[in-house]
Amino acid sequence: MNNRETVAFVGTGVMGNSMAGHLLRAGYHVNVYTRTKEKAENLISSGAKWCSTPAEAVADAKYTITIVGYPKDVEEVYFGKDGILENAKQGSFVIDMTTSTPSLAKKIYAAAKEKGIYSLDAPVSGGDVGAKEARLTIMVGGDKDAYKTCLPLFERMGKNIVLQGEAGSGQHTKMCNQIAIATNMIGVCESLAYAKSSGLDPVKVLETITTGAANSFSLSKLAPRILAGDFEPGFYVKHFIKDMGIALAEAEAMGLKLPGLSLAIDMYEELANKGEENSGTQALYKLWEM
Amino acid sequence: MNNRETVAFVGTGVMGNSMAGHLLRAGYHVNVYTRTKEKAENLISSGAKWCSTPAEAVADAKYTITIVGYPKDVEEVYFGKDGILENAKQGSFVIDMTTSTPSLAKKIYAAAKEKGIYSLDAPVSGGDVGAKEARLTIMVGGDKDAYKTCLPLFERMGKNIVLQGEAGSGQHTKMCNQIAIATNMIGVCESLAYAKSSGLDPVKVLETITTGAANSFSLSKLAPRILAGDFEPGFYVKHFIKDMGIALAEAEAMGLKLPGLSLAIDMYEELANKGEENSGTQALYKLWEM
Numbered sequence: 078m079n080n081r082e083t084v085a086f087v088g089t090g091v092m093g094n095s096m097a098g099h100l101l102r103a104g105y106h107v108n109v110y111t112r113t114k115e116k117a118e119n120l121i122s123s124g125a126k127w128c129s130t131p132a133e134a135v136a137d138a139k140y141t142i143t144i145v146g147y148p149k150d151v152e153e154v155y156f157g158k159d160g161i162l163e164n165a166k167q168g169s170f171v172i173d174m175t176t177s178t179p180s181l182a183k184k185i186y187a188a189a190k191e192k193g194i195y196s197l198d199a200p201v202s203g204g205d206v207g208a209k210e211a212r213l214t215i216m217v218g219g220d221k222d223a224y225k226t227c228l229p230l231f232e233r234m235g236k237n238i239v240l241q242g243e244a245g246s247g248q249h250t251k252m253c254n255q256i257a258i259a260t261n262m263i264g265v266c267e268s269l270a271y272a273k274s275s276g277l278d279p280v281k282v283l284e285t286i287t288t289g290a291a292n293s294f295s296l297s298k299l300a301p302r303i304l305a306g307d308f309e310p311g312f313y314v315k316h317f318i319k320d321m322g323i324a325l326a327e328a329e330a331m332g333l334k335l336p337g338l339s340l341a342i343d344m345y346e347e348l349a350n351k352g353e354e355n356s357g358t359q360a361l362y363k364l365w366e367m
Numbered sequence: 368m369n370n371r372e373t374v375a376f377v378g379t380g381v382m383g384n385s386m387a388g389h390l391l392r393a394g395y396h397v398n399v400y401t402r403t404k405e406k407a408e409n410l411i412s413s414g415a416k417w418c419s420t421p422a423e424a425v426a427d428a429k430y431t432i433t434i435v436g437y438p439k440d441v442e443e444v445y446f447g448k449d450g451i452l453e454n455a456k457q458g459s460f461v462i463d464m465t466t467s468t469p470s471l472a473k474k475i476y477a478a479a480k481e482k483g484i485y486s487l488d489a490p491v492s493g494g495d496v497g498a499k500e501a502r503l504t505i506m507v508g509g510d511k512d513a514y515k516t517c518l519p520l521f522e523r524m525g526k527n528i529v530l531q532g533e534a535g536s537g538q539h540t541k542m543c544n545q546i547a548i549a550t551n552m553i554g555v556c557e558s559l560a561y562a563k564s565s566g567l568d569p570v571k572v573l574e575t576i577t578t579g580a581a582n583s584f585s586l587s588k589l590a591p592r593i594l595a596g597d598f599e600p601g602f603y604v605k606h607f608i609k610d611m612g613i614a615l616a617e618a619e620a621m622g623l624k625l626p627g628l629s630l631a632i633d634m635y636e637e638l639a640n641k642g643e644e645n646s647g648t649q650a651l652y653k654l655w656e657m
Binding site: 179202203204207214216237239241242246249250252253254255256257258259260261263264265267268269270271272274275276277278281282284285286288289290291292293294295296298312324327328331333335336337338340344365 | 469492493494497504506527529531532536539540542543544545546547548549550551553554555557558559560561562564565566567568571572574575576578579580581582583584585586588602614617618621623624625626627628630634655
């Protein structure tokens with residue numbers, strides 16, 4: 078691997094910042110563009126090159142990685158003025174790691190292909206800690222050859238990296254992940270609410286039920302935070318609502334009914350409307366305390 | 368410990384049969400009563416004494432363990448004709464290990480106390496395999512002294528044994544367990560249904576999402592059974608509906624709203640109405656295939 082290759086990195090929020098840092102430390106040239114320059118200062122002082130537009134960032138890059146907020150942001154950095162697809166080099170690779178819509182991933186793939194650019198969708202899970210420790214799960218959609226070429230980059234950022242299928246499959250897999258989490262969190266919160274209401278000691282209850290069939294990541298990792306009154310974001314309520322909205326729209330387009338997911342969206346929207354959009358997803362529990 | 372003590376064992380279904388077997392092998396005298404004598408034949412031929420009524424079983428027993436089907440069965444063996452409470456020895460211990468209502472556990476406790484009998488509620492989780500391997504989780508409610516005296520029996524049947532609080536607390540803890548499982552199973556099934564509908568390979572998807580925040584016992588242990596078309600009962604749909612019904616009634620009595628649990632009951636009742644009451648809980652997935 079030639080680590081002197083250039084990577085354009087677009088979006089250096091909580092996740093992107095750690096991920097770009099791993100690439101820098103691995104010896105890649107990193108061009109950064111992000112909406113708020115301050116969020117890239119640490120990378121710039123570590124040797125990344127600041128670029129004032131996506132166009133400038135991608136001009137000499139072999140790889141472009143994007144991880145921005147919402148599908149509309151993805152749309153803009155790829156198709157907007159000074160955007161990626163108009164300016165990326167022929168033969169280069171563009172990788173959107175934002176959790177976004179499968180249809181947009183397919184649209185980018187098709188538009189890129191027309192220009193001789195390779196496109197992958199590669200959303201992640203594992204949160205800020207996974208990003209920091211380069212232990213992200215990376216769910217990839219696109220062509221196998223492009224996947225193989227980009228694998229060394231993924232391996233700098235994650236541990237569990239799987240090519241799921243054609244363009245859009247990475248995003249669809251991420252939706253499967255979010256769907257499983259959504260209703261599970263309802264059950265975790267309801268279980269704790271029941272424990273408290275019935276006069277049990279929720280700590281003892283958790284000690285018991287996390288050892289068996291009720292166990293889950295959320296029960297063993299997030300329920301203790303709830304009991305400690307810690308609602309800080311590992312993952313924001315507002316981003317979870319975005320993800321669930323994408324999943325529900327996709328499901329509806331496939332004629333698939335997901336009543337658990339629908340209930341989860343309703344409950345999280347109620348929570349956001351009560352001012353909790355910047356809390357962590359475990360704040361769902363507050364619905365029983367409000 | 369004096370293992371020549373006598374245990375009356377009432378109810379030798381899938382769970383009770385294994386549990387009584389462990390006590391027999393540990394050297395206890397075991398008196399068995401169960402509705403269908405054939406279900407106790409293996410125990411009788413291993414040395415258990417057959418009794419034709421609960422009254423006969425408990426007459427000389429220091430401990431009585433019950434694990435029957437529904438709360439009405441518990442009611443009957445404790446309070447009915449030839450029942451346990453009228454016939455158990457003063458100073459003996461009665462332990463209901465059925466998943467039943469917290470209010471019935473309290474009623475048994477109070478009635479037992481009047482007669483100088485000690486009562487514990489001690490429902491289990493871990494299923495047929497846990498019962499067979501003596502690895503059950505046992506959730507106990509009642510007095511500390513009675514718990515301590517009965518602990519050696521529990522240790523023959525389970526691994527994770529916790530006194531949760533006063534009478535009824537074992538049952539309440541079991542409800543916390545079932546509530547967490549209920550909505551989680553919806554999420555697992557919806558995630559698989561989405562994976563299939565969107566053209567993904569569900570096996571690859573599971574490989575990926577079981578490593579992160581979406582993981583749960585149901586996702587890693589039951590989703591693969593669903594994909595293999597294996598809907599055999601580890602835990603019966605009909606029993607799960609019973610448990611969730613108890614939890615919902617208790618929650619309503621406490622003024623607690625549990626929309627996830629309500630949705631789960633509706634979905635499982637729909638499933639049972641379609642003839643799946645004797646399938647395993649993972650058969651919920653069939654709602655997307657029917």
